[in-house]
Amino acid sequence: MKASPRKWQSQCIEIALEHYTTTPHFFCQATPGAGKTRMAAELARRLLGQGKIDLVLCFAPSCQVVDGFRSTFATVLGRRLDGLIGAVGAASTYQSMEHQDEAFWRLFDDYRVFAVFDEIHHCSGYDPVLSNAWGQQILLKMQDRAAFTLALSGTPWRSDDRGIALARYSNPEGRLICDYRYGLKEAIFDGVCRxxxxxxxxxxxxxxxxxxxxxxxxxxxxxxxxxxxxxxxxxxxxxxxxxxxxxxxxxxxxxxxxxxxxxxxxxxxxxxxxxxxxxxxxxxxxxxxxxxxxxxxxxxxxxxxxxxxxxxxxxxxxxxxxxxxxxxxxxxxxxxxxxxxxxxxxxxxxxxxxxxxxxxxxxxxxxxxxxxxxxxxxxxxxxxxxxxxxxxxCTVSAPKFEPCSIEGEDLFAQALxxxxxxxxxxxxxxxxxxxxxxxxxxxxxxxxxxxxxxxxxxxx
Known part of the structure; x- marks a missing residue:
């Protein structure tokens, strides 16, 4: 028997559905371990049930996280997310975006797509000029073509102080604006996190x-x-x-x-x-x-x-x-x-x-x-x-084009x-x-x- 959503997940979903009546982009910050993937799957189920979307496309920073998305969404939706015939959508890594063919990107024109971005802080840039490669793909190919987007992060900042793709910042302070926040203190009080x-x-x-x-x-x-x-x-x-x-x-x-x-x-x-x-x-x-x-x-x-x-x-x-x-x-x-x-x-x-x-x-x-x-x-x-x-x-000058690596990972740590x-x-x-x-x-x-x-x- 499928468990019911947690209180914070249900609350976030209702706020997101209301938010989507006026704007297609929603940013959720919830502490690591709170259950962001499950919330995203439940939100997708509601949007499908309301007839507002046709497909779900999820993106994440690693293959391990992608596998978790496929499993959780399949459980909640009762339909596969593996991109094969009969599936409700697909889940893939941010790195794979650069290798998709034109047929993939046409999905955003031919169908109403709900695009979910996990750990969105890996994708920098609220301006294509100030973006890394992953952020640039989102801004140029999905931001204005997806029916709805959901950006998720447990730690919504970057080590290089750049803005995050799909995020909004206050003016002139430059502070991140979250559409929904669920902090560690609340998660511990609710018995969600240790x-x-x-x-x-x-x-x-x-x-x-x-x-x-x-x-x-x-x-x-x-x-x-x-x-x-x-x-x-x-x-x-x-x-x-x-x-x-x-x-x-x-x-x-x-x-x-x-x-x-x-x-x-x-x-x-x-x-x-x-x-x-x-x-x-x-x-x-x-x-x-x-x-x-x-x-x-x-x-x-x-x-x-x-x-x-x-x-x-x-x-x-x-x-x-x-x-x-x-x-x-x-x-x-x-x-x-x-x-x-x-x-x-x-x-x-x-x-x-x-x-x-x-x-x-x-x-x-x-x-x-x-x-x-x-x-x-x-x-x-x-x-x-x-x-x-x-x-x-912070206010920064336009950087040189930045190749993508996992934000926060030490590439030397992967040496043989x-x-x-x-x-x-x-x-x-x-x-x-x-x-x-x-x-x-x-x-x-x-x-x-x-x-x-x-x-x-x-x-x-």
Whole structure:
């Protein structure tokens, strides 16, 4: 039996239907994990039932999210969304828009099309000149030809401060105007999303030994922030460090044990930096006797691996560039954030993977992260669904034409082992002098003391 829409979904649908009587474009911001796809499917069902549309075309940033759209829409509409004969429409990636033939674009002239755009922040530009390739396709080929459009986003801003396609902004402030907003606070109060618990891991005595050709120095630092600020050590170095990795995984495993006492099939997500790092994490989990799956951009049949994990009892999934947004695995309840990507967009999207609630007892989500200053700041801002300093479009000059990549994804994180940007890190690292005559190589070693400390941020 099909479940009824949630209260927020029904409310959004009624507002959208009323909105469509005067304008064809509707923008919905709902916190990650709230059920935007289901709301979109229910809205499509209502429009079809009212005889206002003929076809539904959905676009999303990844194949994983597209598969989720096809499944959810088929369940709600009772009709396929696979683009084959007899289907009510199709779902495809934004990237595929550039490869559609003229017959596809004629659908917008021959039929009344309801166009749905998931995670619309990937498509920049409210002006074709200031757009990326995906935004340009929407503005030039669909904006004025679709019967209705629905733009969805859990994090409606971009790291480059550009406007979002199909979005409206206030004048002169440049603030994003949402036709409907459903925030994290409301979602937690309604029992739709879990309440996030973010644990920042720090160390009170970090030892750095740096060896030169004829000399060596030893320095001590009272925090990760001070180490990163006053030494050559990078945040990425710490992510690969066995001690830091071990401590974070220990915390995550212990919390997952506690969660599974109430919810036996609960699972954890580790977001790794690149493929080598993912295998390092996998070895660490294996040494603990943990069950796990590894999925990266190079994993054969990655979607099938994710689907098997979704319906299994496996404890952990280690991911690189695959489960940052949109992927629906409700049993994920614990996450270790070990990605080198430090944008607020990506960080919030990852947190969203553990927020989707399944029942009455799974009311908390846990995120474990190193106390790096930028990530600490992001963590303290989670309660603010639409930060004032992010949901603003700055005045910019016309950029060069921008190819499209997944907004917030680190392309180096998808490199194969042995490729540039993917060399393994070990506790001992090499640092070349920046002087012109290239001084001899120095090496440095980081040691973590046993004096770890944790800061718990309970958002609500």
């Amino acid at each position: 309440s996030p618990r973010i644990v920042l891991l720090d160390n009170q005595m970090l030892r750095l030994k740096e060896d030169f050709a004829n000399d060596s120095t030893v320095k001590f630092f009272p925090s990760i922030a001070k180490l990163l600020r006053e030494s050559p050590v990078s945040y990425e170095d710490l992510l690969f460090h066995e001690d830091a990795l071990s401590q974070l995984l220990d915390l995550g495993s212990k919390k997952l044990d506690e969660v599974r006492m109430l919810k036996p099939n609960a699972a954890g997500l580790v977001v790794a930096t690149n493929i080598d790092h993912a295998h390092q994490v996998a070895l660490a989990l294996k040494s603990r006797g943990e069950s796990f799956q590894v999925v990266t951009t190079r994993t054969p049949d990655a979607q099938q691996v994710i689907n098997r994990f979704k319906n299994s009892d496996c404890r952990w999934i280690v991911a690189v560039g695959m489960i940052s947004e949109g992927t629906d695995i409700p049993r994920l309840q614990v996450c270790c954030y070990l990605s080198r990507i430090r944008t607020e967009l990506h960080y919030r999207q990852v947190l969203g993977r553990v927020l989707r609630r399944m029942g009455d007892i799974d009311d908390q989500a846990w995120l474990f992260v190193l106390a790096e200053p930028t990530l600490r700041r992001f963590s303290q801002r989670i309660a603010d669904d639409l930060p004032d300093d992010l949901a603003v479009v 082992p042995g490729e540039p940007g993917n060399s393994p890190h070990v506790t001992t690292m090499q640092k070349f002098s920046s002087q012109v005559d290239l001084d001899p190589v120095s090496t440095y070693q980081i040691s973590f003391s046993k004096n770890y400390r944790q800061q718990l941020l309970a958002v609500f």
